[in-house]
Amino acid sequence: MSRQALAYARDEVAALVAGGQAPRELLQRLANEDRVALAEVVVGPRAPASPLLVAAALEVLPALEQTIAPKALYQRLVSLAAQTRGDVLAAACQRHPVASWLVKLAEAVEGPLAGLAHLEATQGLPVFARVCQLHADAGHQAALLEAAARLGRPELPAQLAAAGHLEAAAAAVVRCLERDPDSPALAWAAAGWGPDLAPLRLACVRCLRDARTAQALAAWLVGDARASSLLGVVRATLPALPPPRGSLDARGP
Amino acid sequence: MAPSALLLGDPERLPFAGHLRLVGLRQDAGIAVAARLGVGGLDDAALVPAFRAARALEARLERATAGAEPGRHALLHALWQALAEAPAAELGPSAGGDLCLLALAWDAQGQGVAGVGLGAVWGRSAAGVAPLVAPGHPLLAPPGRPASLPGVLDLDAGTLLSVIGAPSHLPAALPSLSELDRRCGVRS
Numbered sequence: 001m002s003r004q005a006l007a008y009a010r011d012e013v014a015a016l017v018a019g020g021q022a023p024r025e026l027l028q029r030l031a032n033e034d035r036v037a038l039a040e041v042v043v044g045p046r047a048p049a050s051p052l053l054v055a056a057a058l059e060v061l062p063a064l065e066q067t068i069a070p071k072a073l074y075q076r077l078v079s080l081a082a083q084t085r086g087d088v089l090a091a092a093c094q095r096h097p098v099a100s101w102l103v104k105l106a107e108a109v110e111g112p113l114a115g116l117a118h119l120e121a122t123q124g125l126p127v128f129a130r131v132c133q134l135h136a137d138a139g140h141q142a143a144l145l146e147a148a149a150r151l152g153r154p155e156l157p158a159q160l161a162a163a164g165h166l167e168a169a170a171a172a173v174v175r176c177l178e179r180d181p182d183s184p185a186l187a188w189a190a191a192g193w194g195p196d197l198a199p200l201r202l203a204c205v206r207c208l209r210d211a212r213t214a215q216a217l218a219a220w221l222v223g224d225a226r227a228s229s230l231l232g233v234v235r236a237t238l239p240a241l242p243p244p245r246g247s248l249d250a251r252g253p
Numbered sequence: 254m255a256p257s258a259l260l261l262g263d264p265e266r267l268p269f270a271g272h273l274r275l276v277g278l279r280q281d282a283g284i285a286v287a288a289r290l291g292v293g294g295l296d297d298a299a300l301v302p303a304f305r306a307a308r309a310l311e312a313r314l315e316r317a318t319a320g321a322e323p324g325r326h327a328l329l330h331a332l333w334q335a336l337a338e339a340p341a342a343e344l345g346p347s348a349g350g351d352l353c354l355l356a357l358a359w360d361a362q363g364q365g366v367a368g369v370g371l372g373a374v375w376g377r378s379a380a381g382v383a384p385l386v387a388p389g390h391p392l393l394a395p396p397g398r399p400a401s402l403p404g405v406l407d408l409d410a411g412t413l414l415s416v417i418g419a420p421s422h423l424p425a426a427l428p429s430l431s432e433l434d435r436r437c438g439v440r441s
Contacts, residue, residue, distance in 0.1 A: 184301045188300055190269065
């Protein structure tokens, strides 16, 4: 594409988004005819910071990725418009579920709950455990804990434990048991933590919030007199059922 | 501080499936045990049976060593006796055939090291970490419950601060010292 044609394409994109329209057809045409021009129009220094442009760009991601490295592409798309950050992150998680650069992208988009969208997007995939590991190693404890409450998957406490986040791992075990009293979360966490289970078991007891979950945990504490004794004391002070789930768990690890 | 027995975990995402560790103190004697039920590459479905088997064995060995005479040979004998008497079903889906175990017992007269299912054993002393036995030594027995009472590597009192074992399904290579505790699941 000539310099003049490129300038024309830029002007057309700017006019469309200024008029409240997503430049879908134009970007689709560039994706088919000139991917370098497409990249220049979408993520070049003069690209308009518009959610309409980003929304259209999300429909031509395969073409964009042939010209721009995914890490840089998604970082740039996130920076273009606050309103579409979540959509960009979701697309990145879908297209590159185990990319390590998703860790930083998630931090930029989700802040204190960095990793949650990635975890939820990959929960049905074979790479889920690897994704848990990525975010546990990155210290995204709040996201793993929230995901444990929402999904109840034992990989979450297991990877928190493997990364050495004792209190978060224990809280995640308890969240999994709250969701499903038959959850094997403690066995998984033990496999990540190591053979000295006393600190993990005691931390689980400290994280309990209801008597039903205390009963579920008790089955995994057989043989540990200290943790079982503490459980008996704590259980007497707890309400019968877990607190109702809000949009986010107020109580962290 | 009491001597310890450590077993390397698998270099996988959940390294310590089926692992257990215990220390039993009896007057001026004691025994440290690290063990594992379940072979390398445990799949997800095997995690819970491995956990339950490890906890059952842990409890059984704790009871046995707590009731033993306070001497290193008596403690090791109690350990093997308890293993021999354990119902096969209690030792996991392989009925204990995949057992890896390393024990260090001590009293005022000396230390004794014994085990099964080990590819290498190192000793940590004040001088550092070094292989305790050469390949082919009887201490490096195949995994599983021993058919007869295993031998004991006898050492002078206070020789070792800890013993470190590599389960026989892992490479017989010592990790770097900076990695050693992490690879054995030692949490500060």
